[in-house]
Amino acid sequence: MTKTILRALAGEALPTPPIWMMRQAGRYLPEYRATRAEAGDFLSLCYNPELAAEVTLQPIRRYGFDAAILFADILLLPQALGADLWFVTGEGPRLSTITAQRDFDALKGVDAIHDTLNPIYETVRILKRELPAETTLIGFAGAPWTVATYMIAGRGTPDQGPAHALKAENRALFSALIDRITEGTIEYLSRQIDAGAEVVKLFDSWAGSLKGQDFDDFALAPAKRIIAALKARHPDTPVIAFPREAGERYVGFAKATGADCVALDNSVSADWAAQNVQVDGCVQGNLASSHMVTGGQALVDETRAIVNAFRGGPHIFNLGHGITPDADPENVALMIETVRSA
Numbered sequence: 001m002t003k004t005i006l007r008a009l010a011g012e013a014l015p016t017p018p019i020w021m022m023r024q025a026g027r028y029l030p031e032y033r034a035t036r037a038e039a040g041d042f043l044s045l046c047y048n049p050e051l052a053a054e055v056t057l058q059p060i061r062r063y064g065f066d067a068a069i070l071f072a073d074i075l076l077l078p079q080a081l082g083a084d085l086w087f088v089t090g091e092g093p094r095l096s097t098i099t100a101q102r103d104f105d106a107l108k109g110v111d112a113i114h115d116t117l118n119p120i121y122e123t124v125r126i127l128k129r130e131l132p133a134e135t136t137l138i139g140f141a142g143a144p145w146t147v148a149t150y151m152i153a154g155r156g157t158p159d160q161g162p163a164h165a166l167k168a169e170n171r172a173l174f175s176a177l178i179d180r181i182t183e184g185t186i187e188y189l190s191r192q193i194d195a196g197a198e199v200v201k202l203f204d205s206w207a208g209s210l211k212g213q214d215f216d217d218f219a220l221a222p223a224k225r226i227i228a229a230l231k232a233r234h235p236d237t238p239v240i241a242f243p244r245e246a247g248e249r250y251v252g253f254a255k256a257t258g259a260d261c262v263a264l265d266n267s268v269s270a271d272w273a274a275q276n277v278q279v280d281g282c283v284q285g286n287l288a289s290s291h292m293v294t295g296g297q298a299l300v301d302e303t304r305a306i307v308n309a310f311r312g313g314p315h316i317f318n319l320g321h322g323i324t325p326d327a328d329p330e331n332v333a334l335m336i337e338t339v340r341s342a
């Protein structure tokens with residue numbers, strides 16, 4: 001029997017949507033916090049295949065999600081390309097910055113990335129062995145624009161200002177960086193698929209700050225190039241694209257990029273997305289992650305409304321963004337129970 005997520009990705013409208021959750025392995029779970037403490041810190045956890053596989057499996061054991069997402073981070077690729085990377089507790093990631101040609105010239109070529117990323121492929125191989133037969137394994141990478149925003153600024157930014165500034169001031173350098181990340185992403189995802197990932201997802205968390213032609217050039221075009229290259233090598237592996245906060249640009253995104261599914265954030269209504277996005281194929285989403293903190297009848301009502309809005313077509317239930325550390329694990333169970341009984 002084909003796994004439910006793969007059926008939805010192939011375009012089938014299922015009576016009950018399959019479900020998984022962004023950041024399902026994370027700090028809201030006590031067992032995750034314990035394993036992270038054992039690893040020492042977040043990056044040591046990412047690069048420890050046994051422990052990274054363990055935290056990937058924790059939410060599957062606890063909740064029986066229909067998919068597991070590889071435990072890693074979108075910023076491992078920049079690190080593999082030669083950027084310095086560290087995490088400041090309570091604040092987030094820090095990287096060496098790219099502001100001038102010499103910073104770009106110091107980066108490594110794409111062939112070198114596997115030296116750093118080999119442990120990630122090993123995590124995928126372990127998961128392939130240990131996951132229940134009905135659970136789909138999802139690999140992922142950051143989309144080039146989102147990864148570039150971190151590489152340029154050296155940290156997360158509210159408005160991606162430094163990346164927009166480099167794009168305006170030195171288009172050639174900015175485009176060269178986008179191309180390097182694009183090529184690295186193709187090789188990284190291709191190796192994840194070789195190791196056993198059955199689906200891959202491209203996270204473009206900051207796509208919403210690209211407007212007009214910039215959206216075409218730096219959200220759409222790199223996704224299209226990555227998906228075309230992956231499809232040439234792995235024609236049967238579905239790709240989920242997540243151009244977060246793309247708004248009206250969600251319309252036609254799957255067709256324009258070749259993605260098998262578009263993941264929706266919760267700033268778009270499910271009814272609107274059913275009419276304007278799901279008409280082209282599978283959608284994923286889009287419950288506000290705040291419901292995992294607040295719970296109650298509002299969680300139940302909103303979960304049912306989303307399931308009903310997407311009932312006529314292929315749909316994978318998920319949050320609109322990652323679950324936050326202050327979420328209550330009981331609310332996750334309530335969401336799953338509501339989806340499966342809706």
Ligand code: CP3
Pocket residue numbers: 021022023024025026027036042069070071072073074075091092093140156203205322
């Ligand atoms: O979804 C999953 O469970 C799979 C693992 C995963 C992580 N990060 C683990 C993680 C995935 C798919 C990501 C993607 C990611 N990482 C994105 C794109 C999705 C999004 O959230 O917009 C981005 C922008 C990053 C970069 C990143 N990693 C930031 C900005 C932070 C700090 C913010 C925070 O939540 O602390 C991280 C750290 C991170 N990545 C954690 C986890 C579980 C928390 C680290 C910890 O345990 O201390």
